[in-house]
Amino acid sequence: MYESHFGLREAPFGITPDTSFFFKSPHSQEALNTLLVAARSGEGFIKITGEVGTGKTLLCRTFMKTLGDDFVTAYLPNPLLEPRTLMLALADELELPLPSDVDQHQLLKSLTARLLELAAQGKRVVLCVDEAQTIPRDSLEALRLLTNLETEKRKLLQIVLFGQPELNEHLQAQSIRQLAQRITFQHDLGGLTRDDMEYYLAHRLRVAGFTGARLFSKGAVRKLFTASRGIPRLVNIIAHKAMLAAYGEGRQRIDTHHVKLAARDTAVASRRGWPWLATGLALAALAAAGALLSYRLSL
Incomplete structure (x- = not known):
């Protein structure tokens, strides 16, 4: 609308998370560095929190784009899913074809086989979960169990939780205390x-x-x-x-x-x-x- 008036190629202040506009402020750069160090060190759970509008989704997409070819990324933008559906969504992200009527045992077995296959190719798998404060507790527990999968050297799956501050309250529940203890890297995004x-x-x-x-x-x-x-x-x-x-x-x-x-x-x-x-x-x-x-x- 006003682009030519101000000598612009495109609108500069859209609210869609376009990674070309990622701004490396001290907060966002520190968060990105935390994510990259954690991913490359092979940790199981990583947590990024921030208030609404502080740029969590843009950070998430920039992080996935920044990871090298030795990483395979999976992205769940809406994790308000029960455990089985969540694992099916992960399987879909990992390009794992499964029959619609696959049972829970076969689903977990197939996911494990796919993760082992990628590990044999020298690939590390990172699952990025956006809006993580919405994940049901039983689905969080399912994610924790997935991070139990490992070789003698490292985890087969790393998980990054991006969520609003309510995620911190969510993780204080006694029923998922084991997951909270596995979060080894975390960062809180602030404003500019x-x-x-x-x-x-x-x-x-x-x-x-x-x-x-x-x-x-x-x-x-x-x-x-x-x-x-x-x-x-x-x-x-x-x-x-x-x-x-x-x-x-x-x-x-x-x-x-x-x-x-x-x-x-x-x-x-x-x-x-x-x-x-x-x-x-x-x-x-x-x-x-x-x-x-x-x-x-x-x-």
Whole structure:
């Protein structure tokens, strides 16, 4: 919509987890380093927690993309599954064909054989579980049992849990205490600092093709940090709306009042559903841009 207006190839502040936009802040880089060290050391369970919008899914995808060819990755984006269905999902990720009526014994036997086959090829298998705070406890126990599978040298399966802070409470249950004890590496993702956020904005704009000078004024950055509390998803949503507002006015720079408008819209959106309001803001921006163009043509 506004890409050509600001000299961009693509929108810089989307909320889909595009790994090309991964920003190596101290928090995210430390988390990525933790994941890579843990995976290469062959540990069984790894845990990454963070509040909603702090970039867990983007970190997960970046981690899987960063692992070398000697790793095979499996990804479960929605682990709200009972144990059998969860293991079937893992089998599917490992390209293991199974009959629909496979029994539990044969399922586990086939998974073990597949993991041994990959190990014989020199491959390490890492299962990344997103939204891990939603996993039922009996399914968590099934995962723990899968990590019992090992050769004399190492585990056949490593598991990385990405979840909201509720995951920590989940793991305190007495019934799964053995799993909690096996988590040898963990990291908690925080939000961006004020300085980090300025670099974050510049990074995403650069990836999107921006080659100009400062696009967000210093006042706009301060207001954006206050409104978003440094949470990357909120930064993206508010920055995107602020750019729409500036575009609607025909401005080439995002100032404080654009961010205020965007933050106010987002604050309302948190109660009523931001996509609908974002659409309204976009339509208003288009109308304003059209009016501005008509006015200039009439001169």
